[in-house]
Amino acid sequence: MPATVLQPARAEPPAFLSIGHITRDVLPDGSFALGGTVTFATLTVERLGLPAALVTCASPDICQQLPSLLPGIGLAARMAATTTTFENRYQDxxxxxxxxxxxxPLEIEDVPHPWRAAPIVLLAPLAQELTPEIVALFPRGEGRILAATPQGWLRRWDSDGRVWPTPWEAAEQVLPHLDALILSHDDLLPFANGSRAEAEAILRRWSQLVPLLVATAGREGATLFRAGLAQHFPAYPAREVDPTGAGDVFAAAFLVQLARSGDPVAAVDFANCVASFSVEDVGTRGIPSPTQVEKRLAQRRGPEAG
Incomplete structure (x- = not known):
């Protein structure tokens, strides 16, 4: 049964659509927090002033809570027996x-027809829930940005549920259909013998297949790849409290600014700024307002930019 619209978007179609699993993230005390790239990304876009929507799949109890947890965001969800649940443990x-x-898994039929015309679409798998064929639903063209955060295509799990890296076998099938790929530099280290140089070689190769590729590296900033050429952007100083979701916030902010300005350089700097706020509070509470972002951007530009 296809997804049901639980909450209409503020605009039809929404300016931003994200597709992937929302998650229940197990916290150290045994409680749960709502997570997932679609959660952080759509909240970021809404905070930045654009109407956003997401398509997901979750258990009925979570679906019932989503409208109050994500007010103002368009919600389409397919009811399932369970919600994707992650637990992080730290050792040494x-x-x-x-x-x-x-x-x-999510299917093409789960995306409401009016939402398929969204000018910004982010494919955001977390646990192999999207097939490569979903890119065909959003043909590239003027006025549309189709992007992906491939984290969920780079994961497998064993019988105990432990998550391990796995090569993205469909990369060469998917990348030519995208306008932008956004990922963490560290996501590729397992396939590069832990070598940042080898990971960068993979990024350069992939960047020959997609117009824009951005690799984030936390407090080290981000690197924009275009046709194999790399341009690095420093991070904004931040007092780190919780890095959860910072990459998702970055991706959403990058796409918003890219759509507004058409300038990927300005978009990376803008996204670095927005992401710097997101690590300064717990969970989604750190996502900033446009006023906060503009003030921090102005501080970096300095008085001579005024």
Whole structure:
């Protein structure tokens, strides 16, 4: 049964559409927080002033809560037996991630027809829930930005639910259909023998297949790749409290500014600024307002830019 619209978008079509699993993230005390790229990304876009919507799949109890947890955001969800659930454990400074439950894969039919015309679309898989064929639903063209955060295509899990890296076998099939790919530099380290130089070689190769590729590196900033050429952008100083979702916030902010300005350089700097706020509070509470962002951008430009 296709997804049901739980909450209409503020505009038809919404300015921004994200597709992927929302998640229940297990916290150290055993409680849960709402997570997932679609959650952080759509909240960021709404905070920045554009109408946003998401398509997901989750259990009925979570679906019932979504309109109050994500006010103002268009919501379409397919009811499933369970909600994708992640648990992170830390050992000797390293994160060990477990997939405790996985919802059903999403299908093309789950995307409401009016939303398919959204000018910005973000494919945001977390647990292999999107097939490569979904890119065919959003043909590239003037007035549209089709992007992906491939984290969920780079994961597999064993019988205990422990998450391991896996190569993105469909990369060469998907990338030519995208306008932008946004990912963490560290996502590729397992396939590069831990070498940042080898990871960068993969990024350069992929950037020959997609117009824009952005690799984030936390406090080290972000790198924009175009046709194999790299341009680095420093991060904004931040007092880190919780890095959860910062990459998702970055991706959404980058796409918003790219759509507004058409300038990927300005979009990376803008996204770095927005993401710097997101790490300064817990969960989605750090996502800033446009006024906060403009003030921090102006501080970096300095008085001579005024």
């Amino acid at each position: 400074g390293f994160r060990i991630q477990y997939l405790r439950a996985r919802s059903e």
